[in-house]
Amino acid sequence: MGRWEPDTRGRLERAAIELYLEQGFAQTTVAQITRHAGLTTRTFFRHFLDKRDVLFVGMDELTERVAKAIAAAPAAWPAIKAAASGMNIAAAALQLRRDEAQDRRKLINTTPELRERELMAFAAVAKTVDGALSERGTDERVARVTAEAVLAAFRVAFEYWGEHPDRELPQLVDETLDELKRALGSDA
Amino acid sequence: MGRWEPDTRGRLERAAIELYLEQGFAQTTVAQITRHAGLTTRTFFRHFLDKRDVLFVGMDELTERVAKAIAAAPAAWPAIKAAASGMNIAAAALQLRRDEAQDRRKLINTTPELRERELMAFAAVAKTVDGALSERGTDERVARVTAEAVLAAFRVAFEYWGEHPDRELPQLVDETLDELKRALGSDA
DNA sequence: AGCCGTGATGACACTTGATGTCATCCCAAG
DNA sequence: CTTGGGATGACATCAAGTGTCATCACGGCT
Known part of the structure; x- marks a missing residue:
């Protein structure tokens, strides 16, 4: 098994959309998303241009x-x-x-x-x-x-x-x- | 004369546009704008929704x-x-x-x-x-x-x-x- | 088997935009 | 003269986004 769980991008995407739908976009911080996905905020911005990008892949x-x-x-x-x-x-x-x-x-x-x-x-x-x-x-x-x-x-x-x-x-x-x-x- | 120089909004607007044109939008910080206008950054956001707003009044x-x-x-x-x-x-x-x-x-x-x-x-x-x-x-x-x-x-x-x-x-x-x-x- | 380059992530610091809050002071109404 | 409101300053704080370096797995190469 790898050093990290697989499908980083997918995990981030799912966590983000789940949180956006649950508590709203503005109320969701990138920190919350990455916490859910077991990653760091820095990694989020390596996969997406910004917070909104997730919804336009x-x-x-x-x-x-x-x-x-x-x-x-x-x-x-x-x-x-x-x-x-x-x-x-x-x-x-x-x-x-x-x-x-x-x-x-x-x-x-x-x-x-x-x-x-x-x-x-x-x-x-x-x-x-x-x-x-x-x-x-x-x-x-x-x-x-x-x-x-x-x-x-x-x-x-x-x-x-x-x-x-x-x-x-x-x-x-x-x-x-x-x-x-x-x-x-x-x-x- | 008042406590403050008059035409706060106009001064902010002129300072902002001048700096935007001179050095670009992204390279201009709100702090620079307000410094030019002799005001504080907080005041900028009392007059404009955000940095971009200035260009759409x-x-x-x-x-x-x-x-x-x-x-x-x-x-x-x-x-x-x-x-x-x-x-x-x-x-x-x-x-x-x-x-x-x-x-x-x-x-x-x-x-x-x-x-x-x-x-x-x-x-x-x-x-x-x-x-x-x-x-x-x-x-x-x-x-x-x-x-x-x-x-x-x-x-x-x-x-x-x-x-x-x-x-x-x-x-x-x-x-x-x-x-x-x-x-x-x-x-x- | 051991070495090494590559790529992805973590960790950390930093800048900047944006907002909340309270104090301050002018001014105008009464 | 008092008072209340509007505009600003001062300060704290949060969150987005970026730069940078260290770390570690993996795959290929010898």
């Missing part, structure tokens, strides 16, 4: 998948359709971990600090979508605004999903995008 | 004006047009303080911490726009997604403005919104 990997989906979309598709297909990948992934995602959502919704971080995560996805669209040859500004708009729709659908957990997120994203199209088209 | 007031503009828009206008008129108010206000706004933008763009806060500020405006649209009788989800989309366009225009400071922000916002409409409409 896996984001990068998901973002990668979104980019790949957009790159794999038929070249004939307009940017909006390609981008939407990327959002569907993300939505499906979150739907698969519904309960976990909803727990995280509640935590984030009640903690401004976490909300900030979530917005940064969304912004990172938007930047990736932007890049993937540009890669397809979409005009620069169109790529940017399409990426931002698609993520705007995703955010709204995601929030709505929190209020209606029994709905399916991918479908909500589709509906929201349709509503956006109608709303923007109604300008005559 | 006036946001609330501007947001209020946006809400009023939307409320004052002709009832016959579709939600998107009313929301866009609100964005024009904001864009015009920033255009009036172009140099200051651009300085702030550069600072924010090079500091993740500040970027986070900026996203929160945008989110707050989106929520206000959402509320103003709902007030006009717009359907709930349409109001939400329209607000988010309009702010998405604003963000893109704002970023573009940073790269082309000689362009006029209000016009950039209009152009970006038009591009968004085309991009979403091209879905056949």
Whole structure:
């Protein structure tokens, strides 16, 4: 057996989320987390950028998948359709971990600090979508605004999903995008 | 003369921005700011929520004006047009303080911490726009997604403005919104 | 078997942001 | 002249986050 118990990162992650859910994010100190995991506070910051980071692991990997989906979309598709297909990948992934995602959502919704971080995560996805669209040859500004708009729709659908957990997120994203199209088209 | 020099808040604000621009945000400590202003660190936190807050004063007031503009828009206008008129108010206000706004933008763009806060500020405006649209009788989800989309366009225009400071922000916002409409409409 | 480099963790000190609390002093209302 | 409130100073304290060095297991190499 090793010098230390295995799965340091996993233990930290589980301890953190358990404490966050139990007593709130702000009320939880890193010292408490590491005590639960049998580690030192220094080690926590070797595995996570900061206290909030724990709740956003896996984001990068998901973002990668979104980019790949957009790159794999038929070249004939307009940017909006390609981008939407990327959002569907993300939505499906979150739907698969519904309960976990909803727990995280509640935590984030009640903690401004976490909300900030979530917005940064969304912004990172938007930047990736932007890049993937540009890669397809979409005009620069169109790529940017399409990426931002698609993520705007995703955010709204995601929030709505929190209020209606029994709905399916991918479908909500589709509906929201349709509503956006109608709303923007109604300008005559 | 009073016990203290007047305009505490203004002195803090000026000292902070001067130091942020001169040596960077992260490298500036609150102690340095208050030393420059001849005050104590405790007093800084009585006037500002945190170190970043200094760069976002006036946001609330501007947001209020946006809400009023939307409320004052002709009832016959579709939600998107009313929301866009609100964005024009904001864009015009920033255009009036172009140099200051651009300085702030550069600072924010090079500091993740500040970027986070900026996203929160945008989110707050989106929520206000959402509320103003709902007030006009717009359907709930349409109001939400329209607000988010309009702010998405604003963000893109704002970023573009940073790269082309000689362009006029209000016009950039209009152009970006038009591009968004085309991009979403091209879905056949 | 014994040596050694590498990587992960512990231990410790330190800086800084942020908050609570009480004392102090100006000022304005009465 | 008194009094009460608002703003600030002074002080203590906590928690986040970082730098640094020591420590120890493990795997490869000889």
